[in-house]
Amino acid sequence: MTGLMIQSCSKDTSNATGWEYNNPKNGGYLKVDYGEQETGPGLILIEGGTFTMGRTEQEIQYDWDNIPRRITVSSFYMDESEITNQFYRDYVYWLQRTYDVDYPDVSIKALPDTLVWRDKLAFNEPYVEYYYRHPAYKDYPVVGVNWLQANDYCAWRTDRVNETILIREGVLKTDAVGQVADNHFNTDAYLAGQYEGVIKAEPVDLDPSKGEGATRKVKMEDGILLPRYRLPTEAEWEYAAIGLIGNTTEELITERRLYPWNGHIVRNADDSFKGEMMANFKRGRGDNMGSAGKLNDNADVTAPVISYWPNDYGLYNMSGNVAEWVMDVYRPLTAEDESDFRSFRGNVYKTVVRNEDNTIADKDSLGKIKFRNVTEEESADRRNYRKADNINYLDGDRESSTSYAAEDLEEDKIMYEFGASSMISNRARVYKGGSWKDRAYYLAPGTRRFLDERQSTDYIGFRCAMTRVGSPVGLSSKK
Numbered sequence: 001m002t003g004l005m006i007q008s009c010s011k012d013t014s015n016a017t018g019w020e021y022n023n024p025k026n027g028g029y030l031k032v033d034y035g036e037q038e039t040g041p042g043l044i045l046i047e048g049g050t051f052t053m054g055r056t057e058q059e060i061q062y063d064w065d066n067i068p069r070r071i072t073v074s075s076f077y078m079d080e081s082e083i084t085n086q087f088y089r090d091y092v093y094w095l096q097r098t099y100d101v102d103y104p105d106v107s108i109k110a111l112p113d114t115l116v117w118r119d120k121l122a123f124n125e126p127y128v129e130y131y132y133r134h135p136a137y138k139d140y141p142v143v144g145v146n147w148l149q150a151n152d153y154c155a156w157r158t159d160r161v162n163e164t165i166l167i168r169e170g171v172l173k174t175d176a177v178g179q180v181a182d183n184h185f186n187t188d189a190y191l192a193g194q195y196e197g198v199i200k201a202e203p204v205d206l207d208p209s210k211g212e213g214a215t216r217k218v219k220m221e222d223g224i225l226l227p228r229y230r231l232p233t234e235a236e237w238e239y240a241a242i243g244l245i246g247n248t249t250e251e252l253i254t255e256r257r258l259y260p261w262n263g264h265i266v267r268n269a270d271d272s273f274k275g276e277m278m279a280n281f282k283r284g285r286g287d288n289m290g291s292a293g294k295l296n297d298n299a300d301v302t303a304p305v306i307s308y309w310p311n312d313y314g315l316y317n318m319s320g321n322v323a324e325w326v327m328d329v330y331r332p333l334t335a336e337d338e339s340d341f342r343s344f345r346g347n348v349y350k351t352v353v354r355n356e357d358n359t360i361a362d363k364d365s366l367g368k369i370k371f372r373n374v375t376e377e378e379s380a381d382r383r384n385y386r387k388a389d390n391i392n393y394l395d396g397d398r399e400s401s402t403s404y405a406a407e408d409l410e411e412d413k414i415m416y417e418f419g420a421s422s423m424i425s426n427r428a429r430v431y432k433g434g435s436w437k438d439r440a441y442y443l444a445p446g447t448r449r450f451l452d453e454r455q456s457t458d459y460i461g462f463r464c465a466m467t468r469v470g471s472p473v474g475l476s477s478k479k
Contacts, residue, residue, distance in 0.1 A: 034223040036474050039162055040466055043077035044314050046240045048472050053238055053343070054335055056060065056258050057444040060381060064449050065332040071340045072180065073239040075472035076234060079463035082324065083153065084133055087209035091153055094160075101183045103366065110152060112144035116458040124160035124185030127301065127458070139304040141322045141461040147231075147429045150325050150462040154229040162187045162225045171218055173198040184368035189369050191216055192360045194351070214280045233466035234328040234448065237342040237432050239317065241445035246312025257444050259310040260318045265442050268309070271391035279308055279320030279443055280436050288436070301436050301458075319443035321433040322461035328449035330428040331395040347390040349374045391426045427453045435459035 012021045012031055021031035039045060054068035090226060095107035117127035129368040131137050132144070145153075163185040166172040172185070175198045179185065189195050205216040218224055224446040232240070247255045247262070261278055266274040282288055290296035297303070302321055310316045328334070329346040332426045353370040362370050373388035380386070392414075398404050401414040418425035428450045434442030437459040441447065451460070 005194075005479075009193075012302060018464070024206045024208045024212075028208055030206060030221060032221070032366060034225050037469050037473060038165075038226065040226050040229070041463075042079050042081075043466055044080050045235070045468065045474075046078050046261075046313055047075050047245060048073045048239070049245075050077040051239055051242065052242055053239060054236055054446050055444075056446045057243075057441060060351050060441060062265070065334065065335070067335040068446075070330075071235060071338075071343050074342055075234070075468040076236055077466040077468060078236070078240050078313075079465070080310075080314060082322055082461045082463045083150075086138040086140045088142040088145070088153065089138075091156055094156070098180055098184055099366070100164075106366065110149060112142055112149070113456050114144055116144040116456055131301075137238065140302045141221050141305055141317075143302070143458050143461050144456045144460065145460075146456040147325050147457075148449075150231060153462075154231060154464050158226070158227045159185055159187050162228070164192075165224060165226065166190075166218065169224060170201050171199070171203075173200045184367050186363070186367050186414050187228075189363045189367060190217065191225075192363075192369055194369070195364050223443065227467045227469060229464045229466055231325055231327045231342045231462060232431050233342075234326045234432060236465060237324065237326045238445045239313060240313055241311065243311035243315070243318070246427075260315075260445065261309065266443065269291065279288050279434070281320045281434050281438055281443055282436065282441055283440070299436060303436075304384050318433060318445065320434050320438075321436060322459055323431045323433045323438070323442070323449070323458060325365070325462040326430050326432055327429040328424060329391050330424060330430045330448075332424070333395050337394045345391065345393075345395075349385065349388045349390075351378075362478070395423075396426075398461055408467055411441070424450070425452070429453045431460050460472060 009197070009335055011023075013019060014021065014029070020026045021029050027273055027478055031201070050070060050072045052068050053071050053476075054066040056068075059066075074263070081198050081439065092107055093109050098106065099106040112132055114128050114132050117124045118133065118442050125322040131140070163172065163315055166185075167174055185195060185197055190471055202215040203222065207214070207216075208217075241260050242257055243260050244253055244257065247257065257263055263269060266278055266281070268274060268278055275296075277283075277290075280297045280299045280303045283290075283296075289298065289300050291356060297320075299307070299321075303317075305321070306316055308317065318476075328344060331337070331345055334345050336344075350371040351374050353372050355361055361370050375388070376386055379388075384464065392400075396415045398414055403414055414426040416422040429452070430448055430450050432448060433445065434440070434447075442449075
């Protein structure tokens with residue numbers, strides 16, 4: 001088998017040791033030519049920066065859970081639009097084709113809850129029957145998907161995109177028939193050497209101890225595989241939604257925004273489209289779409305994901321259409337506690353499960369590498385964290401509670417007594433933005449709401465994000 005040469009062919013030496021790279025006679029030290037991160041399918045680069053996160057509209061609910069504060073968001077990638085019914089059906093179909101013979105519950109678990117459309121005093125059965133399945137709605141945002149299902153979709157998408165990249169680079173062969181049960185491409189399993197698919201041509205192994213002509217698996221150090229698709233953090237979503245890059249001259253923000261567009265009204269002020277609604281939302285009681293002959297937002301419920309005007313990053317429907325899940329766990333005091341750089345609440349640190357000889361444990365029956373929470377013993381000498389689960393840190397843990405001295409108090413009853421005096425728990429996840437069912441107040445990106453991660457609605461969807469590695473603006477930029 002001919003080895004694939006992914007490494008740089010030019011002679012390059014280390015400025016630290018003088019050793020020549022990519023030369024098996026010199027030990028085989030690897031250094032690759034790398035320009036910048038490839039943009040994954042459907043994504044747009046969101047250049048990071050500083051902004052004022054939180055309330056920009058009046059606090060009509062008086063929750064005071066989105067106090068304005070200045071933070072910095074790193075550059076990242078975000079989907080141009082919400083995930084559509086078509087995209088989600090592709091995912092469910094793949095699960096059915098891969099797992100239904102041995103594990104039919106996997107695809108059933110992934111299905112959206114179409115019953116979210118039911119209303120005891122409305123005739124919504126057509127949406128129950130047709131919205132997710134009928135091709136007329138294929139480009140409409142998927143709803144009825146809970147937070148856990150959205151995360152599973154992101155993980156699946158990561159594997160499919162990385163598999164496509166390895167096929168494109170000539171490393172793997174397309175194997176649609178042979179990928180069933182645990183024998184399918186998974187990024188973590190491939191990197192752990194546990195993928196048993198059809199190999200076409202792998203990179204040459206420069207380690208002289210492996211012998212001439214030896215090959216190896218592609219590694220993250222090769223710069224070919226993309227980072228994981230995931231949900232955006234609350235800070236990332238809000239930063240991308242407000243889109244102040246269009247109002248910035250040098251470091252001066254020339255015009256304040258209430259919504260993802262300029263001004264403080266929800267209609268288009270441009271002469272060519274004057275009076276047109278800028279988003280899909282509910283204008284008032286009994287008014288979901290305007291009058292016949294001039295359906296102003298042209299949507300009774302949701303609209304196709306590429307509708308209305310994109311914001312200055314090129315993102316569609318960051319206000320209206322559907323509200324969207326983000327990664328964060330909800331806490332009312334997050335604004336007072338969170339870091340001012342890459343703000344996020346919800347960290348649970350994990351590591352791969354290993355055997356007694358320190359090798360990575362075999363993948364599970366679904367073809368995925370097993371992970372576990374980091375133990376306190378493993379983190380004993382660390383200064384930045386000790387516990388794996390930091391969801392409750394500073395807001396819900398024993399130290400932040402007035403009952404910190406009570407020894408017999410259950411850990412999950414310390415501050416937020418879920419189901420008795422509070423709806424807040426470690427399963428409460430933030431969702432952002434307004435929807436077809438909401439009034440204009442929720443179109444402001446600073447508004448925030450929460451829902452149990454196991455629940456879904458007819459007005460919440462999601463879109464994916466991806467971490468940007470390396471330069472925040474690209475190595476080709478003069479900056």
